[in-house]
Amino acid sequence: MTQVLIKNARMLDDHIVDIAITDGRIYEIGSDLTGAYEVVDVAKKLVLPGFVDLHTHLREPGKENSETVLSGSQAAARGGYTALSAMANTSPVADTAGVVEQVARLGREAGICDVFPIGAVTVGLKGEVMAEMSAMAQSAAKVRIFSDDGNCVSDPLMMRRALEYVKSFDGIIAQHAQEPALTRDSQMNEGVVSSKLGLKGWPSIAEESIIARDILIAHYVGSRLHICHLTTAGGVELVRWAKSQGIKVTAEVTPHHLLLTDTLAESYDAVYKVNPPLRTQSDVLALRTGLADGTIDIVATDHAPHPIEDKECEWNAAAFGMLGLETALSVVVESMISTKLMDWARLSSVMSTTPAQIAGYTEHGRLAVGGAANLTIIDPDSRWSVDRSKSSSRSVNTPFHGMELPATVVHTFFNGVHVVNNGQITGNRYEGNSKVRSE
Amino acid sequence: MKNLLSIQDLDSASIVEILNTARELARITDGPMKKLPTLRGRTVVNLFFEDSTRTRLSFEAAAKRLSADVISFSAKGSSVSKGESLKDTAQTLEAMGADLIVIRHSASGAAKRLAESGWIQSAVVNAGDGMHEHPTQALLDAYTIRAHFPDHENDFSGLHVGIVGDILHSRVARSNVILLNKLGATVTLIAPPTLLPIGVSQWPVQVSHSLDEVIGTLDAVMMLRIQSERMNDSFFPSEREYSRDFGLGAQRLAALKKEAIIMHPGPMNRGLEISAASADSPQSVILEQVANGILVRMAVLYLLLGGTRIPTEGVLV
Numbered sequence: 085m086t087q088v089l090i091k092n093a094r095m096l097d098d099h100i101v102d103i104a105i106t107d108g109r110i111y112e113i114g115s116d117l118t119g120a121y122e123v124v125d126v127a128k129k130l131v132l133p134g135f136v137d138l139h140t141h142l143r144e145p146g147k148e149n150s151e152t153v154l155s156g157s158q159a160a161a162r163g164g165y166t167a168l169s170a171m172a173n174t175s176p177v178a179d180t181a182g183v184v185e186q187v188a189r190l191g192r193e194a195g196i197c198d199v200f201p202i203g204a205v206t207v208g209l210k211g212e213v214m215a216e217m218s219a220m221a222q223s224a225a226k227v228r229i230f231s232d233d234g235n236c237v238s239d240p241l242m243m244r245r246a247l248e249y250v251k252s253f254d255g256i257i258a259q260h261a262q263e264p265a266l267t268r269d270s271q272m273n274e275g276v277v278s279s280k281l282g283l284k285g286w287p288s289i290a291e292e293s294i295i296a297r298d299i300l301i302a303h304y305v306g307s308r309l310h311i312c313h314l315t316t317a318g319g320v321e322l323v324r325w326a327k328s329q330g331i332k333v334t335a336e337v338t339p340h341h342l343l344l345t346d347t348l349a350e351s352y353d354a355v356y357k358v359n360p361p362l363r364t365q366s367d368v369l370a371l372r373t374g375l376a377d378g379t380i381d382i383v384a385t386d387h388a389p390h391p392i393e394d395k396e397c398e399w400n401a402a403a404f405g406m407l408g409l410e411t412a413l414s415v416v417v418e419s420m421i422s423t424k425l426m427d428w429a430r431l432s433s434v435m436s437t438t439p440a441q442i443a444g445y446t447e448h449g450r451l452a453v454g455g456a457a458n459l460t461i462i463d464p465d466s467r468w469s470v471d472r473s474k475s476s477s478r479s480v481n482t483p484f485h486g487m488e489l490p491a492t493v494v495h496t497f498f499n500g501v502h503v504v505n506n507g508q509i510t511g512n513r514y515e516g517n518s519k520v521r522s523e
Numbered sequence: 524m525k526n527l528l529s530i531q532d533l534d535s536a537s538i539v540e541i542l543n544t545a546r547e548l549a550r551i552t553d554g555p556m557k558k559l560p561t562l563r564g565r566t567v568v569n570l571f572f573e574d575s576t577r578t579r580l581s582f583e584a585a586a587k588r589l590s591a592d593v594i595s596f597s598a599k600g601s602s603v604s605k606g607e608s609l610k611d612t613a614q615t616l617e618a619m620g621a622d623l624i625v626i627r628h629s630a631s632g633a634a635k636r637l638a639e640s641g642w643i644q645s646a647v648v649n650a651g652d653g654m655h656e657h658p659t660q661a662l663l664d665a666y667t668i669r670a671h672f673p674d675h676e677n678d679f680s681g682l683h684v685g686i687v688g689d690i691l692h693s694r695v696a697r698s699n700v701i702l703l704n705k706l707g708a709t710v711t712l713i714a715p716p717t718l719l720p721i722g723v724s725q726w727p728v729q730v731s732h733s734l735d736e737v738i739g740t741l742d743a744v745m746m747l748r749i750q751s752e753r754m755n756d757s758f759f760p761s762e763r764e765y766s767r768d769f770g771l772g773a774q775r776l777a778a779l780k781k782e783a784i785i786m787h788p789g790p791m792n793r794g795l796e797i798s799a800a801s802a803d804s805p806q807s808v809i810l811e812q813v814a815n816g817i818l819v820r821m822a823v824l825y826l827l828l829g830g831t832r833i834p835t836e837g838v839l840v
Contacts, residue, residue, distance in 0.1 A: 271631075279722030282631035282655030282694060287721070351639075352632030396640070397608055398630035400653065 088500055089121030093131035093461065095451075096429050100128055105457040108499035108516060113453055124502065126461045129494055132432045133451045134166025134197070134458035136439040137409065138229065138258070138336060139312060139384035142168070142199070144190060145183070146175025151389040151478050153190035153199055156409070158476040159387070161196045161503045163409040164460035164493040167440070167448045168197055172204040173234040179204035179215040181223035188225035195513030196503050197496075198458075200445065203227040205246045205257060209235045214246060221253040228444050231258035233312055234359075236294055238264050243298060247307035256442065258310040259298050261319070262360065266290035271400060273346040273361040281349060283399060286361045288316040295319050299326040299333055310442065311335040313386050315360045317370035324379045334442050336384035337371050339415035340406055344368075344483060354395045354402030355483050358388070368419075375434060376425040382439045385412050389479030407482040410475055413462065414489035421464075422490060428464070457500035466492045476509060526638045526647040527823050529656040530701040538705060539677045542666050545815070545822035552588060552818075562591035565828050568621040570613065571650070572598040572628040577789060577813070578650050578659075582625045585820035591828075594619070609633065610642045617643045623828055624648070631655035631694075646827045654692050660788055661698035663819040665706065667812050668743050671784050680707035683740055687713045687769055688747030688796055689758075691720050695788045696747060700728055711737050713769065717758045734769055738778045745786045746771050746797045762795055771801040784808045 090103040102117040103110060137160065143151040153170070160168050170187050172178035178187060184201035191199025203220035207213045209232045220227040230250060237243045237259060246257050267290045272278050274285025295311055299322060302309035314320060314335045326333045340358065345365050348356040356362060374380040388405025395402050416435065420426045426434075440449025447456035469488045472480040496504035501514040524537065533541075551559065567586040569579050579595060586593045596616060613624060623646040626634050631653030638647035651657040668682065669675065675682055684703050690696045690712050703710050704727040711729040712719065723730060731737050738744070749765065759765045766772070771785065776798070779785070785797075785807040793799050802809060 274721050276722035276725045279720035279726075280697075282653050282697060284654070285721060352635050393608065396610060398628065398633040398636050400630035401609075 087119070087121045088457075088497070088502065089117060089119065089123045090131070090461070091123055091125040092128050093126050094128050095131060096432060103131065105497070105500040108457055108501070108514070110451070110453050110455055110457050124495065126495060130428065130462040130464055131451065132164070132460055132462060133436040133449050134460050134496060134498065135164045135413070135435045136167040136443070136445055136448045137165050137385050137387070138169045138310075138382065138439045138443055139233070139386045140168040140170055140409065141173065141386070141388045141405070142170045142187070143174065143389055145186065149391050149478065153187065154194040154196070155476060155478045156387070156389075157191065157194040157196035157199060158509050159407075159409040161496045161498065162476050162493060162507065162509065163411070164413050164462065164496055165409060166197045166458035166460070166496065166498050167200065167445050169200045169202050169229055169443060171233050172202050172231060173209055177204050177208050178202065179207050179209070181216065181219040181225070184220050184225040184227050185223050195501075195515055196509075197498050198445065198448070200229075200443065201225045201227055202229045202231050202233075202258070205230045205232045205237050206242065211235060211237060211239055211242060214242070214249065217246075217250055217255060218253060221255060228253070228255050229258050229310070230255055231260065231312065233258065233260040236260050236262040236264060238294070240297060240301065244301050244305060247302055247309065248305045251307055254444070256308045256310050258312050259294065260312050261291045261294035261298065263290040263293050266293070271357070272349045273363045275346065275364060277346045277349060281352070283349065288318055288363070288367070291316055291360060292318040292322060295322045299323075299331055302333060303329070303331040308332045308334070313338050313341065313360055313384065314371065314374070314380060315341050315363050315367060317367050320370045320374040320379055324374070327379065334381040335379070336382045337375055337380045338386045339383060339408055339412045339419070340483060342368065342371055342375070342419040343415050348483070349399070352399050354397065354399050355406070355481055357399060357402050357404055358406050359404035372419060372423070372425050375420060376430070381434065382442065383412065383416055383434050384439065385409050389477050390481050391479060395481050405481065407475065407477050407479060410477070411470055411482060411484045411489065413493060414468070414491050415484065417464070417491040418489050457497050459497050460493055461495040463492045463494050464490070468492050524826060527658055527827065528635050528638055528647065528649045530658045530661050530698045530705070531656070533705070535677075535705045538662070538665065538702060541662055541819065541822050541826065542669060544826060545666055545818040548821050548825070549818050558588050558590060560590045561825060562586070562589040562828055565622045566592045566594065566620045567824060568616045568624045569593065569595040570616060570624050570626045571596065572626070572633070573651070575627050575651065578627060581813070581816045582650060582820050584817045585824055588817070589821055589824055591824065594621070609637065610640070613637055613643050617645050621645045623824065625650045627651045629653055648823060648827065651694055653694065654697075655694055656698045657694040658698050659816070659820050659823060660695050661702040662823070663812055663816040664699055664745065664786060665702055666815045666819050667786065667808055668784070670811070670815070671808065672742065678707050679703060682708045682742045683711065684708050684743045684745065685711045685713050685737055685741040686745045686747065687734060687771070689718045689749055689753060690714050690723070690747070691718045692750065692753070693747050699745065700726055704728075711741075713737055715759055715769070718753075734775060735778070738775050739780065741779065741783055743784045743786055744771065744779065745788070748788065748790065749792055749796050766795050770796055770798065772798045773800055776801045776804060779806060786812060789813070
């Protein structure tokens with residue numbers, strides 16, 4: 085393995101340090117370090133533990149025209165991520181040990197970040213028959229997060245059973261909260277804008293009724309519940325209440341729901357079509373408050389690539405979803421730090437430390453001697469203009485195209501390997517066995 | 524004006540211009556010259572992704588009376604049913620020489636998407652997009668109202684228009700609310716709460732759940748069609764109950780002001796939202812609406828395709 089010395093990195097406490105990396109791990113953090121290292125001088129830019137995404141759609145196997153594990157990993161690394169969690173709604177669905185092992189293997193072959201597969205809760209995401217979650221947990225992929233994301237586990241009995249079942253291997257159910265009967269053919273947030281545009285509304289109660297129900301079930305059976313992509317003020321209130329009662333619930337918010345609102349649909353440009361939908365200004369403000377005060381635990385991207393033809397069409401015919409990996413940091417900085425709602429330490433927690441803890445990714449989310457050298461170097465003071473043609477993703481469906489945003493990812497190191505240099509993929513890859521989950 | 528996508532895009536002056544142009548065209552074609560040579564050599568494409576015989580025929584008649592060539596394209600049995608995209612279909616039709624595309628689509632925003640995505644150069648007229656808008660319907664309705672209330676030529680203030688029925692799913696209601704508001708009319712929406720959109724409180728209208736309370740104050744009552752699919756989706760319990768509460772039957776017909784007019788965009792469900800006696804009463808202007816539809820659509824095609832000035836009687840241009 086290469087020996088890397090990162091010179092002049094700014095820690096969160098503003099100390100300028102050198103970080104020596106040996107065999108993929110942090111060997112020493114100090115000042116004026118020397119030795120037989122490849123030196124990367126980062127000129128007092130901010131070093132953070134690599135970001136950890138608990139909600140990524142990589143599309144492989146099945147829809148490699150939208151994204152592959154490799155292209156998604158590259159996009160992730162350029163966004164400062166060192167760990168991804170690949171959602172199960174691939175084709176075939178990741179509902180067996182075979183599929184999750186395949187995705188994990190593709191991630192190791194890419195060697196740019198850790199790719200942790202998420203397993204389906206039910207066979208084919210259909211909500212009818214429980215998937216073999218224990219087999220996925222015991223497979224080489226060691227799955228711990230299970231989700232039918234894209235679909236809601238809407239049957240309350242199935243949800244109860246799943247929450248109970250995963251306790252035996254310390255699993256967690258990540259719920260896509262969407263009551264299907266209240267959202268049949270729904271296209272966008274239900275409200276003033278949908279009534280004007282004539283697009284079928286997607287009421288906030290469709291999300292909140294499932295969140296409320298699942299909080300009660302999780303409490304009743306004593307299991308861990310994770311709520312995907314919270315979008316409504318009411319949902320934030322429910323999670324706040326649950327936490328005050330000591331119920332084991334965690335929640336995520338996406339960058340796009342922290343910045344964008346439903347009025348963007350007035351263009352009928354389907355790049356703004358996403359599930360769950362963009363909500364109102366007051367929802368956005370409630371999400372920001374919830375993320376700042378700890379009600380919402382983490383930021384997750386819900387990176388959802390789609391080919392051009394699935395967006396270049398009438399709104400109703402278009403696919404739901406937005407890219408997110410390469411813009412997540414900047415959007416969170418724009419919505420949370422530029423607004424002084426939170427500081428960089430909290431950002432590091434919600435984008436790295438806490439998601440790593442929730443998922444049990446023990447080699448991520450910390451910056452400490454002896455730990456894996458999964459870290460990213462940020463320039464908080466630079467600004468950039470989002471250009472979809474420069475994305476590493478195979479898709480271009482970013483709603484942020486043309487926006488000028490703060491903060492750039494300058495370097496990313498994955499197990500000590502310099503995978504992103506000056507914002508660009510280096511081509512270096514980590515070839516060692518992934519030892520990131522210690523049992 | 525390059526396209527007609529929504530009433531929202533028009534100011535009251537443009538609305539009045541379209542109505543005046545339609546009236547001028549009516550005056551001319553009322554004489555021996557039924558057909559004008561104004562759009563000779565221009566091609567109008569009717570691109571209908573949704574069945575609508577009357578709207579398609581109305582646009583077709585309008586284009587033909589202006590001597591345009593008309594190509595009608597219906598999605599059923601076409602390449603669209605084989606998965607061709609809106610973009611490809613529109614570009615194909617433009618390559619065949621379309622100057623103007625009239626589009627009817629089940630997806631809200633389809634006309635705007637077609638006009639503003641840079642896919643085609645042709646002018647676009649929205650002939651109804653999903654639950655969004657149906658601008659030519661609102662224009663023909665305004666034309667019809669104006670004809671019956673000559674004191675309100677370009678200003679509908681003081682007129683009270685009731686729109687009754689499935690407001691939630693109705694593009695006709697949306698376009699009419701916007702247009703009538705722009706011309707100054709008072710609008711009351713009358714429907715059960717299940718058939719009103721959540722955001723209706725922000726619309727420039729009054730809302731009532733009782734047709735009986737409002738009926739005697741209306742100058743025009745627009746009855747909307749109840750689609751059969753609503754009946755199976757618990758928006759109301761039964762046709763009978765809907766008809767009892769919101770149908771225009773004999774008693775409500777009697778309660779109407781004598782000078783009030785009865786309107787319906789068609790096709791009607793006789794016996795459901797409107798009784799035969801109401802539909803056929805002297806106060807009904809439903810067939811006038813059909814005739815006016817052609818005039819208003821002629822005006823729109825004329826103004827969008829920049830036809831030469833309107834010929835005066837007996838003078839060919």
